[in-house]
Amino acid sequence: DTGVSQDPRHKITKRGQNVTFRCDPISEHNRLYWYRQTLGQGPEFLTYFQNEAQLEKSRLLSDRFSAERPKGSFSTLEIQRTEQGDSAMYLCASSWAGLAGVKQYFGPGTRLTVT
Amino acid sequence: AQSVTQLGSHVSVSEGALVLLRCNYSSSVPPYLFWYVQYPNQGLQLLLKYTSAATLVKGINGFEAEFKKSETSFHLTKPSAHMSDAAEYFCAVNHRGGSNYKLTFGKGTLLTVNP
Numbered sequence: 001d002t003g004v005s006q007d008p009r010h011k012i013t014k015r016g017q018n019v020t021f022r023c024d025p026i027s028e029h030n031r032l033y034w035y036r037q038t039l040g041q042g043p044e045f046l047t048y049f050q051n052e053a054q055l056e057k058s059r060l061l062s063d064r065f066s067a068e069r070p071k072g073s074f075s076t077l078e079i080q081r082t083e084q085g086d087s088a089m090y091l092c093a094s095s096w097a098g099l100a101g102v103k104q105y106f107g108p109g110t111r112l113t114v115t
Numbered sequence: 116a117q118s119v120t121q122l123g124s125h126v127s128v129s130e131g132a133l134v135l136l137r138c139n140y141s142s143s144v145p146p147y148l149f150w151y152v153q154y155p156n157q158g159l160q161l162l163l164k165y166t167s168a169a170t171l172v173k174g175i176n177g178f179e180a181e182f183k184k185s186e187t188s189f190h191l192t193k194p195s196a197h198m199s200d201a202a203e204y205f206c207a208v209n210h211r212g213g214s215n216y217k218l219t220f221g222k223g224t225l226l227t228v229n230p
Contacts (some may be wrong), residue, residue: 004158031216040124042205042220043159056217091158101147101166101209104218106158 002026004107006092012113013082020078021110025094032075033104034067036060037089049075050097082114118142119206121221129229134178134193136224138206141187147209148189149218150180154202162204165189176200201228 005024013019025032030051035043046065047057051072061067064082069075079086089111093104122137140146147166151159163174170182180191189206203225207218 033217035218040222042119042207042223043218045217045219048216093159101164103161103164106151106160108156108158111156 004092004094004105006090006107006110008110009108010111010113012115015082015084015114017082018078018080019082019112020076021090021092021112023075023077023092023094023107025074025092026105027073029094029096029105030072031095031097032069033093033095034075034077035091035093037091037109038087043091046077079112082112084114087112087114119208119219119221121204121206121224123224124222125225125227127227127229128196130198131195134191134196134200134226136191136204136206136226138180138189138191138221139187140189140206140208142208142210144210145182145184148180148182149207149209150174150178150189150191151205151207151220152202153205153223159205162191196226196228198228198230201226 007022033048034046037043046061047067049069064080067077089109091109092107095102095104118141120139149164150162153159162178163172165172165182173179178193203223205223206221
């Protein structure tokens with residue numbers, strides 16, 4: 001169990017640029033989640049995958065956001081035309097599927113700063 | 116809709132003193148409940164979770180929490196604070212049935228431990 005990894009750990013970008021983040025879940029996990037955490041707040045759910053299928057997207061996920069998990073392994077989260085309000089920590093988590101209340105394992109996060 | 120309220124955005128205790136972090140949930144059905152800890156610039160680590168097996172749940176690092184249905188509470192305690200406990204703590208819920216995969220977090224409580 002090498003844990004959930006995220007890359008990059010930090011990203012500074014100018015408003016209007018596109019950015020892409022990567023998440024590598026724990027290899028045996030078939031569920032993968034994305035959360036966003038802004039300063040002084042708890043993480044907020046963005047979207048989740050079961051294998052390669054994206055099964056739900058939060059209303060927080062505007063049209064500028066897109067997430068993929070092409071082979072049911074790693075996932076990418078892309079933000080197009082970044083805005084200052086996108087500045088946040090983006091957290092990825094993974095878990096087994098099937099059981100409610102299952103533990104989600106979190107990665108270290110990618111901190112995005114939009115200038 | 117389920118929600119989580121953490122009373123007190125900042126709690127300060129002396130080393131060796133009792134730690135009490137409060138969490139109340141709002142749900143028509145008792146949900147699954149979690150406490151996560153986040154150290155600076157790191158992801159979230161699970162401390163403990165309640166899944167209905169026992170109302171008093173013991174977690175890692177000497178923490179425990181008690182589920183009280185009548186009070187809709189799941190407060191986190193530790194008998195004796197250690198300097199290494201300084202971090203941000205998040206309470207989260209996971210609904211039973213339906214959308215049982217995503218976590219809804221509280222806003223967090225920052226714990227400082229004074230020598």
